[in-house]
Amino acid sequence: MRRRIDRACRAAGRDPAGVVLTAVTKTQPPEVLAAALAAGQRVFGENRVQEARAHWAGRRDGWPGLELRLIGPLQTNKAADAAALFDVIETVDRPKLVDALAAAAARAGRTVRVLVQVNTGAEPQKAGVVPEQADALVLRARAAGLDVEGLMCIPPAGEAPGPHFALLRRIARRKGLPVLSMGMSGDYETAIRFGATHVRLGSALFGERNPSETPSRD
Numbered sequence: 001m002r003r004r005i006d007r008a009c010r011a012a013g014r015d016p017a018g019v020v021l022t023a024v025t026k027t028q029p030p031e032v033l034a035a036a037l038a039a040g041q042r043v044f045g046e047n048r049v050q051e052a053r054a055h056w057a058g059r060r061d062g063w064p065g066l067e068l069r070l071i072g073p074l075q076t077n078k079a080a081d082a083a084a085l086f087d088v089i090e091t092v093d094r095p096k097l098v099d100a101l102a103a104a105a106a107r108a109g110r111t112v113r114v115l116v117q118v119n120t121g122a123e124p125q126k127a128g129v130v131p132e133q134a135d136a137l138v139l140r141a142r143a144a145g146l147d148v149e150g151l152m153c154i155p156p157a158g159e160a161p162g163p164h165f166a167l168l169r170r171i172a173r174r175k176g177l178p179v180l181s182m183g184m185s186g187d188y189e190t191a192i193r194f195g196a197t198h199v200r201l202g203s204a205l206f207g208e209r210n211p212s213e214t215p216s217r218d
């Protein structure tokens with residue numbers, strides 16, 4: 001898979017070192033995690049706090065360099081748990097969650113690294129701040145002391161993803177944000193063309209998930 005990402009980078013005229021592969025391990029059994037670690041994978045994405053804890057709580061110590069990223073929606077009442085477990089929370093999308101994470105960070109005496117999730121298609125059922133309010137939420141998260149590294153998006157299903165990736169890149173540039181988490185198994189090559197720094201891959205790495213266990217994309 002890394003070779004395919006590197007090839008997409010070269011086709012886009014980009015340095016492969018500028019694109020991180022986030023391996024999405026939601027719904028995967030422990031053997032799959034162990035095999036990925038043994039193969040050298042260190043950056044992992046999870047959708048749910050509870051499942052992430054079951055997957056990773058006992059594994060952290062043995063694997064220096066392990067980085068856990070929350071890529072699923074986060075309830076305010078789980079903000080403290082998420083801040084303690086994850087290195088980066090990619091799904092900050094509303095002021096209440098900013099406040100909850102800032103409070104958790106203050107209590108823990110540490111900085112929390114986050115991305116702001118943008119609902120680039122302004123889909124009513126989907127998580128993420130609408131594009132018109134993205135700049136304000138970035139400013140608010142910074143003012144609250146969160147370490148805002150960049151933006152994340154999930155384009156609408158059934159639409160060409162390119163314009164959505166371009167919109168995310170535009171917002172990131174005007175806010176001076178270096179990280180763009182965009183691109184999944186079906187569209188990571190396009191995302192790399194539009195400047196993705198992190199592609200989040202599940203099925204392309206591990207095969208199709210059992211649909212009955214798959215949390216919704218939202």
Ligand SMILES: *Cc1c(COP(=O)(O)O)cnc(C)c1O
Binds near residue numbers: 200
């Ligand atoms: C499940 C998921 C992925 C991975 O999806 P694949 O299509 O299997 O690569 C990426 N990002 C988010 C937010 C997800 O929920």
